[in-house]
Amino acid sequence: MADAAATLGLGKALPVTGTFSIPLVVLSSLLSLNAAKTRVDCNTWQGDQAITKDGSKPAGVKSPDGNTYDPLLIATRVHANMMENLPITLLLAGLAELNGADRKKLSVVLAAFSVMRISHIVGLFKGSQPARALGFFGTNIVQLGLVSWLGVLTKGYWGY
Template sequence: MSGTLGIGVPVPKMLPVTGTWTLPFASYFLLLSNRIVNRRLSNEKYFGDRIAPDGDNPENPDPLLVDIRAQANFLENVPIALLFSAIAELNGADRKILNYVLGSLLLLRIGHVEFGLRGSKTMGIGRPVAFYGTQAVVAGLAGWGLWLVKGYWGL
């Protein structure tokens, strides 16, 4: 599990687990981004965050706003989780558990959009489940990262 520098010096792979999960997360991010572009093109709405002026109506949420919020919410949560994952992995986190955690996070984020925001009146069951699940993953990764370096602080 190592590569080489240009002069033949072996270098270990530093973040194989976090690196493995970048493609699935990036793929879903690209899907969310393309939904926004497709919505804009099909409605000829090239600027702004709403198609209709009454887009804040909870009974009939504006689809462009829902798509934008789905992407933004993904971007608010996934990068920090991947950063905490990388920190934990660099400090010796169990790679099997880390794979399960990142797989769970991906499913939570997909559930948040597909079974939450895009659900009935933007409040499907996926939304609260994914919110609390994502919070648990982020807090768990941060705590795990701290636990892995506790010896540095003399604990």
């Protein structure tokens, strides 16, 4: 089947966003599978806190910060944090790309987003607050940068 863009004589519309969406969505799916596996391991089918068969809380995961965390809470939050940030970032990247963003620069931005998300994931799983903070703040910087870039790319439409 012919590509609609090629039929119209256009190039690929979103090659950068499309390319980066592949590993990021695979990562998101792996995080979802991890949350499901943790649910099975904890025998907890609803909620985000593991309960053992006798109603007590499981031993938990000891982190370097000295705290003990519920393994199911960690698994569900890691996946939820990815799902809170992945769609908006890919949407902003796609809109920027459609409005003429430089594809090499956009690749760097999406690579940075990928590194920030991995940092956040490692920070949550390993209890590393610096890695988690880097992932959190870095993700927000990427998103604010993308929306600002999009504003610059579309300002002409509004007469600026």
